[in-house]
Amino acid sequence: MRVAMIGTGYVGLVSGACFADFGHHVTCIDKNADKIEQLRSGGVPIYEPGLDLLIERNVREGRLDFETDLTEAVKAADVVFIAVGTPSRRGDGHADLSYVYAAAEEIAKAMDGFTVVVTKSTVPVGTGDEVEAVIRKTRPDAQFAVVSNPEFLREGAAIEDFKRPDRVVVGVEDDQAREVMRELYRPLFLNETPIVFTARRTSELIKYAANAFLAMKITFINEMADLCEAVGADVQQVAKGIGLDNRIGGKFLHAGPGYGGSCFPKDTLALTRTAQEYDSPVRLVETVVEINDARKAAMADKVIKACDGDVSGKTVAVLGLTFKPNTDDMRDAPSLDIIPALQKAGAKIKAYDPAGALEAEKLLHDVEMTTGAYLCAEDADVMVIITEWNEFRALDLDRVRECMKGSILVDLRNIYDPADMAERGFKYVSIGR
Incomplete structure (x- = not known):
């Protein structure tokens, strides 16, 4: 499958590299040109044991690449992950979802054919509904489904957590999207990992x-x-x-x-x-x-x-x-x-x-x-x-x-x-x- 990962922070980079290691083709996208150049040059902007070797192997095998523009990657993708930051908003403590909604709008403009849009960022209840509304408003003709797939990665053990998780949680309202997510995580089914659909x-x-x-x-x-x-x-x-x-x-x-x-x-x-x-x-x-x-x-x-x-x-x-x-x-x-x-x-x-x-x-x-x-x-x-x-x-x-x-x-x-x-x-x- 072809995967676009929007955001190369901790969650996006680890998830993208691990999906590539599963055999999918993954493009990680970030607006920070310096970060993308660092990744293309073999550097890793965060410290996580084993991540540098994982990225190097999958880049070498042609399953992982990095871009600053999401247009082509999203157009070709079966699944697009939103893995941007959701920091606490100053003043009230709510999660700042501005980056999530901005990503959703850009994704909508680039989508071509049925696309599963997945919120990987940690977002409050109801955010998926808002992401769906943003995409629908931007592209009324788009064929898509919005899915919630939260991460449960421990820093310092993230690769092991991704490949051998206690469970994978998938929040989905669409049968076609459910099958896409099932295929995406098929390598974990072989390990009898519990996949919890909600x-x-x-x-x-x-x-x-x-x-x-x-x-x-x-x-x-x-x-x-x-x-x-x-x-x-x-x-x-x-x-x-x-x-x-x-x-x-x-x-x-x-x-x-x-x-x-x-x-x-x-x-x-x-x-x-x-x-x-x-x-x-x-x-x-x-x-x-x-x-x-x-x-x-x-x-x-x-x-x-x-x-x-x-x-x-x-x-x-x-x-x-x-x-x-x-x-x-x-x-x-x-x-x-x-x-x-x-x-x-x-x-x-x-x-x-x-x-x-x-x-x-x-x-x-x-x-x-x-x-x-x-x-x-x-x-x-x-x-x-x-x-x-x-x-x-x-x-x-x-x-x-x-x-x-x-x-x-x-x-x-x-x-x-x-x-x-x-x-x-x-x-x-x-x-x-």
Whole structure:
């Protein structure tokens, strides 16, 4: 099949490369000429393990190409995906759908013959109806169907998630479009992947509901961590004890500095706004948003408290800046709240992140970026682990201790054992233990 992917951001680029690897011919389109030139030259504008090799292989095999103009690709396509950004709108938290509607209008002008137009971007309930209306208004004679096909990709494991997903959700109102989508995902049928066909609005809500539920699990265990600290319990043992219950499960029960990234903050906020519009508020999710925002700010206070209430003039070494490992994504990363708060309290910040330094430099100011964990630790009064990159899990702690001027290590991801850290001479502070 021939596929046009509008947008070469995280979702569009990963999805396009994976569809090409399934054997389809995919053209990825983006108005950013520099990004398209980078992709044509073999570069990849985002950090995702294995994506560079996947793109290189499919370009070489002639199944994947890149364009700045969508006209020819859409005209030839059986399926056109809209994978443009839907950021939170300033002022009210609603998803900004202007890029989605602009793409729909351009697609309408270029379509030739029956075309399935798929919203891959995360969009509020009812967006598919609006996309259909935009296309119909632009091209009253067009033969098309609008489908919802939300993504459930984890940054850092996106290729595996796409090729071996827990499920694929397809919201469709047209029988012909249903068969087109079934053929598009036929390689996954061979793996017995559940393909869940629903009505379009149901599919749109599934995406938001899934992310909100996971955000609630994270927030729940973070609140349990605070309670553990107050009563003298261990949140990791609590998480294990409840996670072994099959009704609960152990995933997303890892206490930390709060969730961030491209999905959870934006989607929980958009869901609350949609629910309020329909006079059916989701109060649990509203509370989750409030708690998470407060938690990220409170992590700086945790560091300051570990330093006897004063970081003025002290050097703080920060390990990990991105919102999670194996990505360069800085969107809503806890570090963006923690570091400015420490700076406001008078701290000098050194930092190291294996992939996120370039993105972080655009968002953080007066931070000394270093090229390694031990360089970061040199002469630091306190070290703070914010993101649990694998290379931070087995640091030479004796070397770290020798590099540092002080002995305080604040571990916001509970990587290390408190007893072992005490033996090595650290004043060790973690979460919920």
